[in-house]
Amino acid sequence: MLNRLFKIYNFFKRHFFCTFRIKTVGVRALILKDNKILLVRHTYIDGWYFPGGGVNAHESAHQAVVREVREEVGGIVSEPAKLLAAYYNPRSGWDDYVLLFKVDLLDQYESKDPEIAEARWFNIHQLPADITPSTKNRIDEHVFNASLADCW
Numbered sequence: 001m002l003n004r005l006f007k008i009y010n011f012f013k014r015h016f017f018c019t020f021r022i023k024t025v026g027v028r029a030l031i032l033k034d035n036k037i038l039l040v041r042h043t044y045i046d047g048w049y050f051p052g053g054g055v056n057a058h059e060s061a062h063q064a065v066v067r068e069v070r071e072e073v074g075g076i077v078s079e080p081a082k083l084l085a086a087y088y089n090p091r092s093g094w095d096d097y098v099l100l101f102k103v104d105l106l107d108q109y110e111s112k113d114p115e116i117a118e119a120r121w122f123n124i125h126q127l128p129a130d131i132t133p134s135t136k137n138r139i140d141e142h143v144f145n146a147s148l149a150d151c152w
Contacts (some may be wrong), residue, residue: 023095027065028052029103030084030142031075036121037139039131040072043117047132050100051075051119065101073119074111078104084142089152098152100138
């Protein structure tokens with residue numbers, strides 16, 4: 001049910017954003033520790049993703065990635081987070097930009113974000129089968145030194 005509502009919401013959002021030429025900015029966090037990577041699975045869409053989300057009004061991208069990591073995985077970010085790359089996301093249907101940060105955690109506690117079904121550490125060499133292509137591509141670029149793309 002939640003997945004269907006998400007699709008309806010995205011349909012109207014896409015038309016609204018395209019009509020008024022709205023640009024959006026999001027952040028994602030690449031979090032590595034001891035050859036493991038922290039990924040999240042949402043309650044409303046399939047697949048494993050980097051933690052992250054939209055940058056709010058009057059919020060810097062750095063503030064957004066720190067907030068999203070805290071909300072989604074209960075992570076306390078070691079400052080400063082390092083900007084790895086900026087990407088254009090053509091699949092959103094409007095002008096969407098994604099900033100990928102390398103984040104180190106000082107600590108992690110259990111988070112109860114209703115958008116997150118699960119947060120889990122995976123061995124970097126044994127990623128889940130249903131990892132999203134964009135997430136896998138960014139891991140290949142920033143962990144295994146594949147060529148950088150400009151689109152998410």
